[in-house]
Amino acid sequence: MKISLGAKPIFFPLPVFLVGSYDTAGKPNIMTAAWGGLCCAEPPLFAVSIRRQRWTYEAVLQRKSFTINVPTGTMAGQVDFAGIASGEKVDKFAQLHFTPVKSTFVDAPYVEECPAVLECALHSTQDLGSHMQFIGEIKDVKITDECLDDEKKPLMSLINPIIYDGVGKNYHKLGASLGKAFAGGKIFWQELNE
């Protein structure tokens, strides 16, 4: 039986990532976000929603650049801090002992300690209400060499991203594989065509 919870922003699972930018004073900053993801293949685009009140908001508009930094499982405490503290008052890179690296293609810093990084140039913004949706064109994806296989394909199990529960306010590990995509479904497909 299904229970109605009303019109609320609830969804599972959520990703969790750090949005990197140079703030209005030129200081490297990060904020934790969970409302975002890929939204187009050609061109490759990433969307992230940010409230107007956040210190990152003006920073992204000014430099028209941001990075998306995927933290790994051992970084949950740091990720949580970066979602609580504001870059207006705190140097989060210094506080968390993270290393800001200037991006190759855009005017924003990335977090060296994060195993996967997307360098994004601001493509468009969309005012949705409480949140502005920033869409960035992915100019480069950078992966720590230890998380790549022999064909330079990133391995999600090694990147080990964190999954966020926005209702229970909990960070989760990535679990074991449930099987290959475009494979399990073929069982049904074959039955259908017999």
Added chain:
Amino acid sequence: MKISLGAKPIFFPLPVFLVGSYDTAGKPNIMTAAWGGLCCAEPPLFAVSIRRQRWTYEAVLQRKSFTINVPTGTMAGQVDFAGIASGEKVDKFAQLHFTPVKSTFVDAPYVEECPAVLECALHSTQDLGSHMQFIGEIKDVKITDECLDDEKKPLMSLINPIIYDGVGKNYHKLGASLGKAFAGGKIFWQELNE
């Protein structure tokens, strides 16, 4: 050391969910998607990107409605099938033994077997290139009663959503908790204010 992979749509982790709609013939249909998520709190909005070629594309435009259905870990095979087969040729609900239920607030069917469902009314569309971004206003969230706690809060561990690896084309289980949000970070916060 970081290795550049170029301008590609790569991100971890991705969610995986079923987009429900009535197709142009009135038949309930679902498609599997991974490029989407929450994008606004007030109003509560959900964004999903869909290629023009998909059978769901016209369906959503016609009825200005869709549902987001969160599958649970045991449904990876069905989810995979729903991403391979096209509703133009196949009745996926029948094939997968899923039960289509007419939504309460929008003109789209949801999947009874999925533990979490979002009923969405089309809010806006944004042509991004290969993909159209459909933004839906969440009119209701429905959760299977067994996945709610005593205060009617959905428990992500019981919903047990699937995590998708878009590079390795793999479905993954949700793993164990890494700790509470707005908690772990306070350790750093306290140090800072001492």
